[in-house]
Amino acid sequence: xxxxxxxxxxxxxxxxxxxxxxxPQSVEAHRLAAAATPPSLAAAPAxxxxxxxxxxxxxxxTQACVPACAVPVPVRKNEAVEASLALxxxxxxxxxxHFERTVDIPGASSPxxxxxxxxAVCPAGGAGISRGCPNPYVQTQIELxxxxxxxCGAAQSLSDAAxxxxxxxxxxxxxxxxxxxxxxxxxx
Numbered sequence: 001x002x003x004x005x006x007x008x009x010x011x012x013x014x015x016x017x018x019x020x021x022x023x024p025q026s027v028e029a030h031r032l033a034a035a036a037t038p039p040s041l042a043a044a045p046a047x048x049x050x051x052x053x054x055x056x057x058x059x060x061x062t063q064a065c066v067p068a069c070a071v072p073v074p075v076r077k078n079e080a081v082e083a084s085l086a087l088x089x090x091x092x093x094x095x096x097x098h099f100e101r102t103v104d105i106p107g108a109s110s111p112x113x114x115x116x117x118x119x120a121v122c123p124a125g126g127a128g129i130s131r132g133c134p135n136p137y138v139q140t141q142i143e144l145x146x147x148x149x150x151x152c153g154a155a156q157s158l159s160d161a162a163x164x165x166x167x168x169x170x171x172x173x174x175x176x177x178x179x180x181x182x183x184x185x186x187x188x
Contacts, residue, residue, distance in 0.1 A: 051087065052085040054081070054083045054097070054162065054163065055080075055164055057078045057188070058081055059074060059078060060103045060105070060180070064177055066176045072178075081099060088122035088136055091133060093133075094119050094122065095120045096117055096120070098115070099116050100113065101113075102146070105147045113144070114144060116183070118140045119138065119140075120137075120138055121139055122135075136158060137157055140154050140165040140167055140183070141153040142183070147173060148178075152167065166185060168183070
C-alpha cells in the first residue's frame with residue numbers, strides 16, 4: 001500500500017474470477033453484446049499485457065437542490081491520482097487497484113469517505129479463448145459513505161478508461177443537498 005498526495009492506494013494481485021458463477025447473466029449479456037457489435041463500432045484491439053497507467057483527478061462537490069438544483073460548488077478540486085492497473089492474463093481473471101480519501105464537507109455532520117475500486121476484467125469463457133485476454137475491460141466502482149451514502153459504477157473499454165475514467169457519483173444529505181465526487185482527466 002502506498003500513499004499518493006493523500007490518497008491511499010492498494011494494488012491487488014490477480015485472482016481467479018468467479019464472476020461467471022456470481023453473475024452468469026452479466027457474463028452472457030456481455031458476450032452477446034460483444035458478438036452483436038458491428039465491426040465498424042467495435043473497439044480497437046486492446047493490448048493484452050503490461051499495466052494500464054491511470055493518471056487523473058478526483059474532485060468533491062456539493063449541489064443545492066431545493067427547490068431546484070443549482071450549479072455544483074467545489075469543496076475540494078483536482079486531487080491528483082496516479083496508479084497502475086495490471087491487466088489480467090487469462091480468461092476468467094481480474095486485477096484491481098483501490099484508492100480512498102476522506103473529505104470534510106462544510107455543513108455535514110461527518111466527513112465524506114470516497115472509496116474507488118477499478119477492476120481490469122477478462123471475461124470468462126467465450127469461444128476460442130484458450131489463453132491470454134484479447135478483450136479486457138475496466139469496471140470502475142465508487143462508494144460514498146459518511147456525509148452521504150452512494151454507489152456508482154461503469155464498465156469501459158481500455159481505451160475509454162485510460163488515461164483515467166470519467167465518472168461522477170453523489171448522494172443526498174437529509175436537507176436534499178447533493179454531495180458527490182467526479183473522476184476526471186483534466187484539472188478543473
